[in-house]
Amino acid sequence: MTLPDILERYWGYSSFRPLQQEAMDAVLAGRDSLLVLPTGGGKSLCFQAPAIARDGLAIVVSPLISLMKDQVDTLVGNGVAAACYNSSMPSERKSEVSRGVRDGKYRLLYVAPERLVGDGGDGFLSMLESKPVSFVAIDEAHCISQWGHDFRPEYRQLARLRERWPSVSLHAYTATATARVRKDIIAQLGLRDAAEMVGSFDRPNLVYRVLARSTLKAQILEVLERHRGQAGIIYCTSRKEVDNLSQWLNDTGWRARPYHAGLPDEQRHRNQDAFLNEEVDLVVATVAFGMGIDRSDVRFVVHAGAPQSLEHYQQESGRAGRDGLEAECVLIASGADFLKWRVMLEKNGEMSDARRGLLRDMERYAASVGCRHKRLVGYFGEAFSKDDCGACDYCLGELETVADAVTVARKILSCVARVGQRFGAAHVANVLRGSDSEQVRSRGHHELSVFGLMKDATIDEMRGYIDQLLAHGLLQQGGDEYPILQLTAEGLALLKDAAAEPSLSLARQKRPDKNRLPKRARVETESWEGVDRDLFERLRAMRLQVARKRGVPPYVIFHDTTLREIARLKPTTMDALRHVYGVGARKADDLGERVLQEVQGQT
Numbered sequence: 205m206t207l208p209d210i211l212e213r214y215w216g217y218s219s220f221r222p223l224q225q226e227a228m229d230a231v232l233a234g235r236d237s238l239l240v241l242p243t244g245g246g247k248s249l250c251f252q253a254p255a256i257a258r259d260g261l262a263i264v265v266s267p268l269i270s271l272m273k274d275q276v277d278t279l280v281g282n283g284v285a286a287a288c289y290n291s292s293m294p295s296e297r298k299s300e301v302s303r304g305v306r307d308g309k310y311r312l313l314y315v316a317p318e319r320l321v322g323d324g325g326d327g328f329l330s331m332l333e334s335k336p337v338s339f340v341a342i343d344e345a346h347c348i349s350q351w352g353h354d355f356r357p358e359y360r361q362l363a364r365l366r367e368r369w370p371s372v373s374l375h376a377y378t379a380t381a382t383a384r385v386r387k388d389i390i391a392q393l394g395l396r397d398a399a400e401m402v403g404s405f406d407r408p409n410l411v412y413r414v415l416a417r418s419t420l421k422a423q424i425l426e427v428l429e430r431h432r433g434q435a436g437i438i439y440c441t442s443r444k445e446v447d448n449l450s451q452w453l454n455d456t457g458w459r460a461r462p463y464h465a466g467l468p469d470e471q472r473h474r475n476q477d478a479f480l481n482e483e484v485d486l487v488v489a490t491v492a493f494g495m496g497i498d499r500s501d502v503r504f505v506v507h508a509g510a511p512q513s514l515e516h517y518q519q520e521s522g523r524a525g526r527d528g529l530e531a532e533c534v535l536i537a538s539g540a541d542f543l544k545w546r547v548m549l550e551k552n553g554e555m556s557d558a559r560r561g562l563l564r565d566m567e568r569y570a571a572s573v574g575c576r577h578k579r580l581v582g583y584f585g586e587a588f589s590k591d592d593c594g595a596c597d598y599c600l601g602e603l604e605t606v607a608d609a610v611t612v613a614r615k616i617l618s619c620v621a622r623v624g625q626r627f628g629a630a631h632v633a634n635v636l637r638g639s640d641s642e643q644v645r646s647r648g649h650h651e652l653s654v655f656g657l658m659k660d661a662t663i664d665e666m667r668g669y670i671d672q673l674l675a676h677g678l679l680q681q682g683g684d685e686y687p688i689l690q691l692t693a694e695g696l697a698l699l700k701d702a703a704a705e706p707s708l709s710l711a712r713q714k715r716p717d718k719n720r721l722p723k724r725a726r727v728e729t730e731s732w733e734g735v736d737r738d739l740f741e742r743l744r745a746m747r748l749q750v751a752r753k754r755g756v757p758p759y760v761i762f763h764d765t766t767l768r769e770i771a772r773l774k775p776t777t778m779d780a781l782r783h784v785y786g787v788g789a790r791k792a793d794d795l796g797e798r799v800l801q802e803v804q805g806q807t
């Protein structure tokens with residue numbers, strides 16, 4: 205069978221995604237390769253389809269048992285003979301898989317890295333020697349590099365693969381884009397004359413927004429309201445924040461589960477499984493919630509605080525919309541986040557120029573005024589050709605620049621000076637807005653000339669301006685107990701020299717206008733075009749039911765993309781159903797009747 209036939213028959217896909225064909229050709233030709241595509245770019249297919257096309261057994265190295273299990277379940281559901289072999293399996297199952305390997309029953313075998321280099325004492329390796337291995341695919345290959353964000357020592361042992369199978373080609377796959385990690389992967393694995401393929405890192409289906417943190421809970425609720433009944437992740441920067449926020453959400457009537465490394469293993473797993481199996485749609489988590497989150501219908505990712513680098517941000521926000529459908533990524537950041545990171549890194553002795561630089565880039569992103577997509581891909585060294593991405597707060601016209609930025613800056617700097625450089629952003633904002641509060645009065649700050657100087661600004665706007673002045677280096681934060689605002693030399697100069705007219709721009713969220721509907725991102729309207737939403741929901745319910753019965757996560761049965769396509773085209777015959785995107789031959793045989801019944805409304 206040719207590759208296009210394989211795609212059509214087993215997955216119901218009619219075309220390749222960018223770089224898939226090249227990547228699959230490298231595997232077919234037995235040439236070592238490294239493929240870098242963002243999460244959701246379709247890397248798995250690049251070794252799965254060639255494994256079907258080639259003779260022999262393909263070995264897939266994967267870091268997590270849960271990842272392996274999902275991929276194998278999905279493959280089997282599509283009619284591909286695949287299995288995994290790992291230490292958590294009961295010994296009968298192990299023998300069964302071993303027998304299957306000896307009988308040449310499988311096209312793909314998933315294993316943990318350590319299985320391939322040391323014999324676990326169960327004859328696993330010698331069993332493999334007896335069979336021709338067609339190629340080895342190394343998934344999440346960045347785990348081999350200390351420069352990556354998820355180094356795993358066990359991956360280091362893969363350096364010995366080459367000695368063990370000198371003539372078998374090695375193929376590495378990752379979503380980590382930095383050149384340093386790429387070089388490291390090639391060196392560590394000893395790839396020879398590798399075909400290196402690096403895809404675009406833009407994720408056009410993700411709508412990016414940045415908010416200056418003011419009333420965090422209200423800001424989060426606004427996002428949640430937009431996504432009722434949909435799956436989402438809220439990232440916090442500490443375990444305590446995770447616990448508090450998830451408790452508060454549950455008290456407020458939102459079902460959410462916490463996830464962080466401080467929870468007992470058993471509870472952590474339970475919470476993760478509840479999310480993957482669609483028992484709950486919301487997880488509040490630290491960065492510990494990451495790889496292995498294969499739920500593809502995550503429709504939003506909120507960051508309640510800024511992560512410590514744009515790499516982290518890209519990874520974490522990238523868990524949204526893996527199915528290619530629209531999803532929203534909201535960063536709710538404040539200058540205090542960056543101070544917190546600096547203090548923490550210093551305290552742990554982990555601060556370095558590199559770390560400082562990464563933090564600075566993150567801070568600039570949060571305070572920048574411009575297209576977010578352009579900024580993000582630019583950071584990863586990629587040019588962005590579109591003028592209007594149609595999928596970020598800036599391009600959707602949700603931000604506006606302040607008419608007289610320098611005057612606004614001077615008012616704020618002057619207030620910081622007048623309160624003696626001894627107060628934080630909240631207090632400075634209160635004084636400028638003329639807030640008649642106890643904190644302001646008790647210090648006599650209601651008598652300052654700057655009191656009420658910006659009474660038309662909202663609290664969100666004030667916080668946003670202050671963050672931007674921090675990012676522009678006009679203000680800095682000091683203090684041990686809690687962050688206080690201070691002037692930098694540049695800030696002082698701007699304040700002193702009334703004649704200076706530096707180029708400075710400040711932005712704020714446009715205020716809601718009752719007469720104007722908010723502009724929707726193109727991806728948001730397009731992906732729902734012509735979809736019968738009721739039918740879509742019925743199909744999702746049917747999918748959940750089947751998944752429960754079979755004990756697999758729902759996305760293993762069908763992706764949302766496929767369900768939406770069915771709810772758009774409403775096929776009434778088996779033949780028409782087989783032509784729907786994402787419906788392979790096996791799926792049509794297996795679930796076709798049920799789907800057609802749903803479409804005809806006969807259940």
Ligand code: ADP
Pocket residue numbers: 217218219220221224241242243244245246247248249500526527763
């Ligand atoms: P990655 O491993 O790069 O994160 P996946 O392999 O999980 O991405 O693919 C993401 C989604 O895209 C999956 O639902 C997959 O089935 C789908 N996909 C992959 N290749 C294609 C294709 N050529 N056409 C349509 N959908 C595809």
Ligand code: ZN
Pocket residue numbers: 574575576577578592593594595596597598599600
């Ligand atoms: Zn944009």
